[in-house]
Amino acid sequence: MINHIDVSSMLRKSVCELYSNLVTRPTGAAVRGEIEQELDRIGDRALTVIDFSHVGLLDFSCADEIVAKLLLQYVSVDSPRREVYFVFRGISESHMDAIEAVLERHNLALVTQQADGMSHLIGIVNVDERKAWDTISRLGAGACDDVASAVGLSADAAERMLDTLWRRRLVIRYDDGYVAVGSVTIPPQATRLDA
Amino acid sequence: MTTIINVPPSLEDKSFEQVLDQIAPLPLDEKIIVDTRHTRWASPYGLTALLALAQSRVERPVLYVPEAENVSTYWSRMDFFKHAAELYELQGRVVKAKAVETSVLLEVTSISKSDDVHGVVDRIQQRAQDALVKNLNLDAKITMRFTMALSEICQNIVEHAGRGGWVAVQTYTWRIRLGGRKVVVIAVCDPGIGFRQSLESAPGFQQKDRWDDGLALEETVMRGASRFRDPGRGQGLAGVRRFVGNWDGKLSIRSGTARIAVLPKGDWDEDEPLHENLSYFPGAQVQITIPERVT
Numbered sequence: 001m002i003n004h005i006d007v008s009s010m011l012r013k014s015v016c017e018l019y020s021n022l023v024t025r026p027t028g029a030a031v032r033g034e035i036e037q038e039l040d041r042i043g044d045r046a047l048t049v050i051d052f053s054h055v056g057l058l059d060f061s062c063a064d065e066i067v068a069k070l071l072l073q074y075v076s077v078d079s080p081r082r083e084v085y086f087v088f089r090g091i092s093e094s095h096m097d098a099i100e101a102v103l104e105r106h107n108l109a110l111v112t113q114q115a116d117g118m119s120h121l122i123g124i125v126n127v128d129e130r131k132a133w134d135t136i137s138r139l140g141a142g143a144c145d146d147v148a149s150a151v152g153l154s155a156d157a158a159e160r161m162l163d164t165l166w167r168r169r170l171v172i173r174y175d176d177g178y179v180a181v182g183s184v185t186i187p188p189q190a191t192r193l194d195a
Numbered sequence: 196m197t198t199i200i201n202v203p204p205s206l207e208d209k210s211f212e213q214v215l216d217q218i219a220p221l222p223l224d225e226k227i228i229v230d231t232r233h234t235r236w237a238s239p240y241g242l243t244a245l246l247a248l249a250q251s252r253v254e255r256p257v258l259y260v261p262e263a264e265n266v267s268t269y270w271s272r273m274d275f276f277k278h279a280a281e282l283y284e285l286q287g288r289v290v291k292a293k294a295v296e297t298s299v300l301l302e303v304t305s306i307s308k309s310d311d312v313h314g315v316v317d318r319i320q321q322r323a324q325d326a327l328v329k330n331l332n333l334d335a336k337i338t339m340r341f342t343m344a345l346s347e348i349c350q351n352i353v354e355h356a357g358r359g360g361w362v363a364v365q366t367y368t369w370r371i372r373l374g375g376r377k378v379v380v381i382a383v384c385d386p387g388i389g390f391r392q393s394l395e396s397a398p399g400f401q402q403k404d405r406w407d408d409g410l411a412l413e414e415t416v417m418r419g420a421s422r423f424r425d426p427g428r429g430q431g432l433a434g435v436r437r438f439v440g441n442w443d444g445k446l447s448i449r450s451g452t453a454r455i456a457v458l459p460k461g462d463w464d465e466d467e468p469l470h471e472n473l474s475y476f477p478g479a480q481v482q483i484t485i486p487e488r489v490t
Contacts, residue, residue, distance in 0.1 A: 021316050023346040024309040025354065057316060057339055059346040060434040064427040094339030098434070105430055 002047045003038075007066070008054035010034040021057040028065025035070060045083040047172070047181070049113075053090030063098035068106045075108065075169050085169050085181045087119070088112045096122070109170060111182040119182025121170065128153070129170075132161045136171055137180035147178075197226040197257075202234050206241030208382075208447065208482050212473060214248070219474035224253040232262045232287065239363035239382035240482045242275045242303055246361045249282035251386040251477050258283035264290050273363060274302035300326055300364040300379065301345075307359030312349045315362060316342055326366050331377050331487040337442060341379075341485070344438045347431035348383045348481050355393045355422070356478060360385025369463065369486065376463060377487040386478040390415050390450040397422040408451030409471045416448055416455050435483070444485040451475060461486070 011019055014034040015027050022028060039048065050070075052058065058066075067088075074084050091099060091112050100122060103109060109123030121133050128151065135150040136142050142150075148158035162178050165171040171178040200217045203210040214229075221227065229245065231237075237245075249256050258279055261267050270276055272292040279285060300322045304315055320342055327333045327341060345364065352360040362383045369378040391411035394400065400422075403410070414420035416436070419429035436457055439446040445464050447456040454470040463486055 016310075016313070019313055019317075021313065021320075023316050023343075024312050024350055026309045027313070056320070057342055057346070059343045059350075060430045061347065061350060064430055068427055092339075093336065094343065097340065098343065101430055101434055101437075102427065105427060 001043065002049065003042055004049045004051060005035055005038055006051045006054060007031065007035075008052075010038075011055070020055070022055050022062040022066065023057060023059045025061040025065055028062035029069075031062075032066050032070055035066070036073075039082075039084060042084075047085045047087065049087050049089050051089045052092070052095055055090070055095065058095045058098050060098045060101055063095075064102045064105070067099050067110070068102040068108060071108050071110060071169075072106060075167065083169075085172055086110060087182050109168060111170060111180075113182050119180070125170075128161060129165060132158070133165055133170055133180055136162075136165075136178050137183045140183055141174075141177050141179045143177045197228060199228045199230055202229060202231040202245075204233055204235045206231070206234055206236065206245075207238035208240045208244075208449070208480070211241055211244050214244075215474040215476050218248070219476070223251070226254045226256070227252065228257040228259060229283070230259045232259045234261050235263060235266055237266075237270065238367070239273075239303075239365045239380050240384070240480065242270065242273055243361035243363050243382045243384040244480055246275075246278055246282060246303065247384040247386040247478060247480065248476075249279070250358070256283055258285050260285055260287035260289055262287070268292055272302070273299060273365075274304070278303055278305065278361070298326075298366045300366065301362065303361055303363045305359055306349050306352045306362055306383070306385075309350075309353055312346055312353065315349055316346050319345060319364060327379060327485075330366060331379060331485070332490065333442065333485070333488050337485075340438050340441075344435045344483060345381055347435050348381065348483065350431060351479065351481070352383065352385045352387065355390075356385040356387025358385065358387045358478075360387065360478065369484075376489065379485050381483040382481070384478070384480040386476075389478050390448070393422050394420060395422075398424060407453070407471070409453035409455070409469055412448060412450055412453055412455040413469070416446075416457070439483060439485070442485050444483060447482050449473070449476070449480040450478065459486070 010031045014030040088110055103123030107124045109125045111119050112122055113119045131151045132147050135147050144155055144159045148155045166173045171180050198221055200214055203213050267290040276289050301319050323341055324338050327337050328335050349362050364381050366379045368375045391408050394411050416432055419433050421428035439457055443459045443461045445459050452473050452475050456466045456468055
């Protein structure tokens, strides 16, 4: 199931009807709390679009609270909160400044989807991780062998690589294969959790 | 006993040191008269610092207001007297503002809680685009980044100062070098606990062999230290530093007895990176200066 969360709606719901800018740490924490409540309503395994399209300004403190701290709960190696994958949509150039800074600080990565539907990996990923993700993304879905031959890794190394990407919630694991987060077709109006 | 503090004719970050040199030796509860009668010009830093100065005193000080009508009018336009009336006993004729000052991006505004930062961001966005892009020839990309920097600096008061402070933003002509290049200046001043005491309040803080205001500023501004254990902290100032660097700007922060500066790559300013052993003043006084783009 693909869900859609409009961050500006979360802002108005949790902090103030009049605000359109995501600034200050308390605001970010309140918005994240609202997003987490929405995520609690969905199943244990879900793909969620986090939509910043209607957000004016995003400062570093808010990006840390909303983006980094949200991701940290779901990419935890030992005990992730649940198997939730995120696609970030509607990220402007100025949002990107703040988001890239907090991803770097926490050694995180995420998938963004642009207006034309193209998905990109941003944040901290090494060359092999990016190659593997690009390969899976290009193929739409693939198994370890597909990635191994495309990237030039041994089967074992490719498996470890894909497991790492899965733990980072950058690819979705299914049966014997993987799908890149963001390569799944996401309609503009996926199930709205913020209506 | 009452001491008269003479305010220089041009009041900005550097000349404000003359004010602090006169005040630092005085007991906090000594009555002072801050004499701005002969002041002809004040930067946003000068105005916000004068308010922080009054907050720092135990005894409500007297302020002799500027005698020049245009100066008084301008300070009124900046909303300085509105706030000063609550902190000072004003003496002299205050001339009311007659028109909106187009160079003022943000009048002197009180910051004490998170909502105040939202208010500042909402207000400045409406005016920043015109001022930065049309008047200073800066790329349109700067508007959001400028507001982000303003937001982060204001949040420092809410998160760290322990008491309220002030912010003001204005464009004006920089006369120190290059014969009159325009700049936009953000000034944020508070009389709170300051950088050193903030870091000292961190859990498990251990004092180094050398520990003073200068080192506290270096740790915070240059190395991203914070009193919070949360590794996500300290990014605000780092982001402000990047912003200032990207636009050939200058960031200076004074706290306690030291002032640190992140200097521009260009030659429009000739400050030193670190000043120490200044006269003590509580809290933090921040100034960001972004120059006009010259093509």
